[in-house]
Amino acid sequence: MSEYSVVEGQKSVKKSPSVNETLEDYTLRYAPYSFRRWGAATVAITALGGIAYLADFSIGASIGMTYGTTNALLAILFAAIIIFLTGIPLAYYAARYNIDLDLITRGAGFGYYGSVITSLIFASFTFIFFALEGSIMAQGLQLGLHIPLWLGYLVSTLMVIPLVIYGMKALSHLQIWTTPLWLVLMIGPVLYLVWQQPTLTDQFFSFQGKNGTTGADLASVMLGAGICLSLIMQIGEQIDYLRFMPAKTPENSRSWWLAVISAGPGWVILGALKQAIGAFLGFYLLTLTPGINSTEPVQQFNAAFHQMLPGGFALTLAVILVVISQIKINVTNAYSGSLSWTSAYTRVRRHYPGRIVFVLINLAIALALMEGDMFSVLGNILGFYANFAIAWVTVVAIDIAVNKYLLKLSPKLPEYRKGMLYNVNPVGMIAFLAAAGLSIAAFFGLLGPFLMPYSPLIALVVAAVLTPIMGLLTGGKYYLKHTDDGIAETRYDVSGSPVSTLYHCVACQQAYERPDVLYSTHHQGVICSLCKTLH
Numbered sequence: 001m002s003e004y005s006v007v008e009g010q011k012s013v014k015k016s017p018s019v020n021e022t023l024e025d026y027t028l029r030y031a032p033y034s035f036r037r038w039g040a041a042t043v044a045i046t047a048l049g050g051i052a053y054l055a056d057f058s059i060g061a062s063i064g065m066t067y068g069t070t071n072a073l074l075a076i077l078f079a080a081i082i083i084f085l086t087g088i089p090l091a092y093y094a095a096r097y098n099i100d101l102d103l104i105t106r107g108a109g110f111g112y113y114g115s116v117i118t119s120l121i122f123a124s125f126t127f128i129f130f131a132l133e134g135s136i137m138a139q140g141l142q143l144g145l146h147i148p149l150w151l152g153y154l155v156s157t158l159m160v161i162p163l164v165i166y167g168m169k170a171l172s173h174l175q176i177w178t179t180p181l182w183l184v185l186m187i188g189p190v191l192y193l194v195w196q197q198p199t200l201t202d203q204f205f206s207f208q209g210k211n212g213t214t215g216a217d218l219a220s221v222m223l224g225a226g227i228c229l230s231l232i233m234q235i236g237e238q239i240d241y242l243r244f245m246p247a248k249t250p251e252n253s254r255s256w257w258l259a260v261i262s263a264g265p266g267w268v269i270l271g272a273l274k275q276a277i278g279a280f281l282g283f284y285l286l287t288l289t290p291g292i293n294s295t296e297p298v299q300q301f302n303a304a305f306h307q308m309l310p311g312g313f314a315l316t317l318a319v320i321l322v323v324i325s326q327i328k329i330n331v332t333n334a335y336s337g338s339l340s341w342t343s344a345y346t347r348v349r350r351h352y353p354g355r356i357v358f359v360l361i362n363l364a365i366a367l368a369l370m371e372g373d374m375f376s377v378l379g380n381i382l383g384f385y386a387n388f389a390i391a392w393v394t395v396v397a398i399d400i401a402v403n404k405y406l407l408k409l410s411p412k413l414p415e416y417r418k419g420m421l422y423n424v425n426p427v428g429m430i431a432f433l434a435a436a437g438l439s440i441a442a443f444f445g446l447l448g449p450f451l452m453p454y455s456p457l458i459a460l461v462v463a464a465v466l467t468p469i470m471g472l473l474t475g476g477k478y479y480l481k482h483t484d485d486g487i488a489e490t491r492y493d494v495s496g497s498p499v500s501t502l503y504h505c506v507a508c509q510q511a512y513e514r515p516d517v518l519y520s521t522h523h524q525g526v527i528c529s530l531c532k533t534l535h
C-alpha cells in the first residue's frame with residue numbers, strides 16, 4: 001500500500017462544515033499535538049473554570065430541607081466519593097490519549113454504535129441542567145428586575161444562541177479569569193455569616209428537615225445521594241478540557257498527574273463544598289424568612305450578602321452573580337449538548353448536518369422543561385436521570401481500570417474508528433442495560449418499597465460487577481474487529497504516547513496526526529476518522 005502520503009504542505013481547498021467545525025477544537029476527534037500547546041496547569045485551571053454553576057446550591061438546599069442536615073451531608077459525601085473514584089480512570093484515559101468521553105466509550109465496552117445511547121445520555125444531561133440553571137437565572141431576573149418567570153426562561157434560553165454560535169473563544173477566556181472572583185463571592189459571605197452568628201452552625205447541624213428523621217438514616221442518605229449523583233456526568237465536561245493535556249513524560253509526570261486528578265475527579269471536591277454551602281444557606285433562609293423558596297440560589301445569596309452590605313447593593317450583587325454564572329454554564333451546556341447530538345446523528349445517518357441545528361433542538365427541549373416548571377420537581381428529575389448516568393460512567397470506568405489494566409481483556413490503547421470496532425460490544429451494552437434497567441425498576445418501586453431508595457447503589461454495583469463478568473464471558477472478543485488499519489506505522493509509540501506523524505486525508509484534503517487516520521480500500525488511500533464516519 002504505497003498510495004498514502006505523509007504530509008508536508010497543506011493544500012487549500014474549500015472546506016465542508018464537517019471539516020471546519022470539527023477542526024475548530026477537534027470535537028469528535030483525537031486532539032493532536034499541534035493543538036495541545038498549553039501546559040498542564042493551564043489546562044487544569046481552564047477545566048475547573050466550568051464549575052462555577054449554581055445548581056449545587058439548589059441541590060444541597062433541597063436535600064437538606066427534605067432529609068435534614070446530617071443525612072444531607074452524608075449523602076453529599078457518599079456521592080462525592082463515588083464520583084471521585086469513577087472519575088479517576090476516565091480522566092487519566094482522556095488526558096493520556098487525548099479523546100473525549102464519547103470516543104472513549106466506543107472502545108471501552110460499548111462498540112461503535114453502542115455508544116450512540118450514551119451520546120444521548122450526555123445530551124440529556126446538558127438539556128436537563130440547562131433547564132435547571134436557566135430556571136435559577138430566571139429566578140434572579142424575577143427578583144432583581146421583576147421579569148416574570150415565563151419570560152425569564154425565554155430570555156435565559158435565547159441569550160445563549162449568539163454566544164454559542166460566535167462566542168465560544170471569548171467565553172473560554174472569560175472562564176479563566178472569573179473563577180477566583182466566583183470563589184470569593186460564593187464562599188466569602190458564608191464565612192462572614194458563620195463568624196458573625198456562631199450559634200447558627202449548631203442549629204444547622206441539628207436541623208432535621210421536613211421528614212424529621214433523627215440522626216443518620218440510610219434510606220434518606222441514599223435518596224439524597226441519588227440526586228447528587230446526577231452530577232457524575234460532569235466528568236464528561238472536565239474531560240472535554242483534559243483531552244488537551246500535553247503528553248505524559250517521565251519529566252512532567254508529577255505535575256501531569258496533579259493536573260489530571262485535580263481538574264478531573266477533583267472537580268467534585270468543590271462541587272460537594274457548594275452543595276454543603278447550599279444546605280447551609282437554605283437552612284439559614286428558612287429560619288430568617290420562612291415562606292421564601294430557600295432552594296433558590298438568588299434568594300440564598302441575597303440573604304447572605306445582606307449581612308455584609310446595604311440592601312440594594314446586596315440584591316444587585318446577588319443578581320449579577322447569578323446571571324453571569326448561569327450564562328457561563330449554559331453556554332457550555334448548549335455547546336456540549338450540540339456536540340453529543342451531532343456525534344449520535346452523524347454516526348447513525350452518516351451525514352454531518354452542522355451543529356447549529358442541534359443547538360436549537362437542545363434549547364427547545366430545555367425551554368419546554370423550564371416552562372413546565374421543572375425546578376419544583378428537580379429532585380425527581382435528577383434522581384431519575386442519575387440511574388442512567390451512574391450505569392454508563394461506572395461501566396466505562398470499570399472497563400478501563402479492570403478490563404483493560406487489570407484483566408487485560410480489553411485493549412489498552414484507544415480505538416474509536418468506524419470499521420475497526422464492532423458495532424456493538426456486549427460487554428458494556430449488557431452491563432449498562434442491566435444496571436440502568438434494574439436501577440430504574442427499583443427507582444419506580446417495581447422491586448418493592450424497600451429497594452426504592454437504593455437505586456443509585458444498584459446501578460453502581462450491577463455495572464461494576466457485570467462489566468468484568470461480561471468481559472470474561474466474551475473473552476474480550478468484541479472490542480476490536482480489526483487490529484491492522486492498513487498503515488505500517490503504529491498509532492502509539494513504545495511509551496504509549498500518540499505518534500505525531502502527519503498523514504494526508506484523500507477525502508477532505510487535510511493533514512491529521514497518526515491516531516486519527518486509517519487506510520480505506522474504497523478511497524484507495526488514507527482517510528481521517530471523521531471522513532470514515534461519513535462514508
Ligand SMILES: Nc1ccnc(=O)[nH]1
Pocket residue numbers: 053055129130133234237329330333
Ligand atoms: N455541567 C453542568 C453541571 C452543572 N450544571 C450545569 O448546567 N452543567
